[in-house]
Amino acid sequence: MLARIMTLILVSALLAIGCRSSKPPVIPAGFFPERARLTDLDGDGTAIGYRNRSVALGQFTGCFIAPVQVDPQAADGDDVSSDQLAQLGNDFGAALAKSISQKIAIVSAPGAGIITVNATIMRAVPNKPALNLAPQTQILQRGYGYASVVVRADSLDGASIMGFADTRSTQRFGADKLSTWGSVEASFTAWADEIAGLLSSAPE
Secondary structure (H helix, E strand, C coil): CHHHHHHHHHHHHHHCCCCCCCCCCCCCCCCCCCHHHCEECCCCCCCEEEECCCCCHHHCCEEEECCCEECCCCCCCCCCCHHHHHHHHHHHHHHHHHHHCCCCCEECCCCCCEEEEEEEEEEEECCCHHHHCCHHHHCCCCCCCEEEEEEEEECCCCCEEEEEEEEEECCCCCCHHHCCCHHHHHHHHHHHHHHHHHHHCCCC
16 A cells, blocks of 8 residues: 555656756757847746847838748657648647737738748657556656747848747646647647737837
8 A cells, every 4th residue: 555655656746747848949050140139038948039129019010920940850750741740830820820910910921011920840749649648657758749949030121029939848737638739739829929929028
């Protein structure tokens, strides 16, 4: 009986270890024009970014979201087709458009007075739902997927307005872990809201 109790305590302790990924964001060289400006956004070092406080959203009439790029190695060794990765890019682009459209109009092309948002999915690793059904199979989080993105917003004249990078892992609680792409898609929604908020934050 004591052994069983100790096992249950160990399982609970291991499952309580962070839900947001401890992996740092995957940032390609040169993606951000001023890497040193990226600062911790959430207190744990996984989400980093910046907002050019000299530029107000009201200076612009619309936002163009460029087609989201997906790193060829995004699946991190998992067997994921190029078509599926392309679909994930489309899904993140749609999530960005939905959230940003609540702050500024979405337009179909870049131009004067238009913000251009460029995003790259650096990692999109699927869940393995069968390993996420019971607490004892989640101990090592082998069934947990994760995602990592980099996003920047610029004006036509090259002024950098905003940058964002983050990595998110499967959450212990909730149903996302029970579908192959549930955790990745949940990350897209959360990121889109964070990016829209960062983009629309008032300059100091």
